[in-house]
Amino acid sequence: MRLNHLDLQVTDVARSVEFFEQIFGLELQSNRRSPAIAILGDGTGFVLVLQRRDAVCYPEGFHVGFLVEDVALVHAAHARATAAGLEISPVEVDNRSTRTYCRAPDGYLVEVGCPRTRSG
Structure with missing residues (x-):
């Protein structure tokens, strides 16, 4: 499925x-x-x-997540959002992934992440 x-x-x-x-x-x-x-x-x-x-009213914590194949793509999405003046978190790195969260126009979060097993 x-x-x-x-x-x-x-x-x-x-x-x-x-x-x-x-x-x-x-x-x-x-x-x-x-x-x-x-x-x-x-x-x-x-x-x-x-x-x-x-x-619209999305509940606290609601988010949409995109997986990417390379850490550089997380940084690229972060750079595009920053250049557009959007609210975006710093890029986070831990044992699970490299990721960032951008605030969509209606207030929910959109995550872009690269799992640790896929890249660096």
């Missing part, structure tokens, strides 16, 4: 599309002008659906 898609509720579809394209490299697969829904993909089969809601 593998994850097919994730559906996130957002207050501004265009702003969230820009966030996931710019920082995480996802590609829009639907109509860019739709204020109600957007479908993005990672090129390997994962689909992220963004649906507009007037108000």
Whole structure:
């Protein structure tokens, strides 16, 4: 079994599309002008659906996590988020992984991590 898609509720579809394209490299697969829904993909089969809601409230600790194959990709995502002026944690390194957490437009966290077994 593998994850097919994730559906996130957002207050501004265009702003969230820009966030996931710019920082995480996802590609829009639907109509860019739709204020109600957007479908993005990672090129390997994962689909992220963004649906507009007037108000959203994610619980404390909720986050979305992306795995990358190289520590350099964690640092690259950190650099893109920093350059965009987004709220992002310092890059953390421990026995499990190298990772960083970026705050999405609707307040939830998005993690980018490289497991220790995959790179340095």
